[in-house]
Amino acid sequence: MNSLDYLMNEICKSLSAIGIIIALITFPYLKSKNKANIFLSSYFLISGSYALLHYNLLNNGNPSIVAFLYGTTVPLVYLFRPVSYLYVRSMLTKKITFKKWDYILILPAVLYVFDVMPYLMTSFDNKLRLAYLLIEDQNNMFRHPITYVTTPTFHFAFRPIFSLAVSFAELVMLYKYFRDNPQTKTDYPTTHNWLWTFSLIGATLTITLSVVSLVLNTLDHQIKLNYDGAIVFMNISNVLFLCLNISVFLFPRMLYGLLAEPETNTSFTFRPQIIVNNKVEDHIKPSFKLEEARLSEIETMIQEYFIQEKPYLDDSFTINKLSESLDIPIHHLSYYFNYHLLKKFSDFKNECRINYAIQLLKEGILKKYTIEQLYHEAGFSTKSNFYRVFRLHTGKTPIEFLEEINA
Incomplete structure (x- = not known):
């Protein structure tokens, strides 16, 4: 094995570990403000699992790992680009929503799962026998397909088209958002740079993997699989995988759900x-x-x-809580x-409180409760402050105002 092959093997081996580690790091923070981490964690878990399978297939690895991952990981590859798209969108909108078209993104993976269900239901010994065949010659995936309806040839052709389409949609979405919201680049520079880095590397990776997939689909599968036609793009894909995984650590804010926090902008100083x-x-x-x-x-x-x-109506409500x-x-x-x-924010808040107090007065709150209950219900902590603000906005005391509307 030459030095380049050794380097690529080491990169491929590291990919699975790094991807799974990142997934484990982000998982505890799925309930944080940055709920988009649920997609980021899924993204790296899929990539790590795929890299682990890939490494064991190409390097005479552990057959048990291949037997366990082969039937489950292959359908997940269809989710690789969709979860990336959903992650980027969730980062931009700061919330997780599912639209009716989103289900089209996961439909290929769902259909693939049903297609390989007979294989998934077989015994582990059968899976292990296939794993030995795959490690011996990866062409056996064509000779011994695990799908019930479709063929490996179909997926090697359709998956690149599907992945490229989703990647293109992700880049277009990102471009349109920052074009229509130019202030976001200034307010959240780390998020802006991370999303572009994440999406561009992911799109480039999709292109290289698509080339590999299409090249492999044209080989003569009656002979031992020869990667000479795809080795360059395979090596590029490995490097891109590694770059994508490492890039997360260049933007640690993204791992810990800090998108919702205002980022420091040294060029901006708000004047009192x-x-x-x-x-x-x-x-x-x-x-x-x-x-x-x-x-x-x-x-x-x-x-x-x-x-x-x-x-x-909460007397401790502040602009900081509104921001959060x-x-x-x-x-x-x-x-x-x-x-x-x-x-001022305090004046705006007090206007809302007084309008609410007026609504309560018109509904007859003083027929059942005292004036103390009124100002507490309206969000004021003291009677004197309530009377001061009420007179400022209406020119009358609450009792005078009530007498006027009842006259």
């Missing part, structure tokens, strides 16, 4: 605002500007959250309130 008569002085200008689309998005998110959850709940950077919220609405 000066409020006069509930408005920002004209000569105080922000050091950055949010696009109208972003302001509209923030407004919609806040309105829906306030209507559905009524967080302002909606995954909106604090400086974006500060810009929205101070320079778009021209009011």
Whole structure:
């Protein structure tokens, strides 16, 4: 074995270990803020398992490992690109959702599982016998197919087409998102760089594996499999696999679910605002500007959250909690309130509380409860502060306001 072959074998052996280790690292954090880790963990678990099978097939490895992985890993390869696509989308949207078209992404894997079900149900001894044949000559996967309906030749042709299509869709989605949300690159530079690195390496890897698959599909399978026509692309694929696995450690924030946290941007400094008569002085200008689309998005998110959850009724509710709940950077919220609405967050919050208190007054809350119950229900911690804010917004005390609407 020459030095290049030895190096490729060592890389291939390391791939399985690294991929499975990354999957184990991300798994405990599936319940963290970055729930997209469920797809990242699946992605590297699939790649690690596939690399482990690949290594044992090509290097006269452990037949038991081949027997265990062959029937289960082959269908999972169809999920390699779909879970990547779902991971990137979940990172962009910061939530996990399934659309009706998403089921098309997993359909090939599901159909393949049903196609190999007779093999999966056979005894381990039968699987072990096939494993010895595969290790002796990988061409035996064509001579002794494990599928019931389709053939290996079909999958070696269809899988590249399917994987390339999903990879293309992932890159288009990523491009459109950052094109339509240019501020995200500034607010989350680590996420931006990681997603492009992850997607581009993954797409390049898909291309090289597709070439290998198509080349192998054209070989004469009546003779011992010869990899000379695909060895270059196979080696490139191994290197890309390794680069993809190692790249995660260059972006450790992605492993620990920190996407939702505002990232440090040294070029940005938010200036303290000066409020006069509930408005920002004209000569105080922000050091950055949010696009109208972003302001509209923030407004919609806040309105829906306030209507559905009524967080302002909690007397400890702060802008920091709002930022955490909606995954909106604090400086974006500060810009929205101070320079778009021209009011402080505390004033906006108190307006919502007073409107709620007025609603309770109209519903007759004072017929059953005292004024103390009213201001507590409206989110105020003290009676004096409630009266002050109520008079500021209505020009009357709560009792005077109630007498007026009942007159």
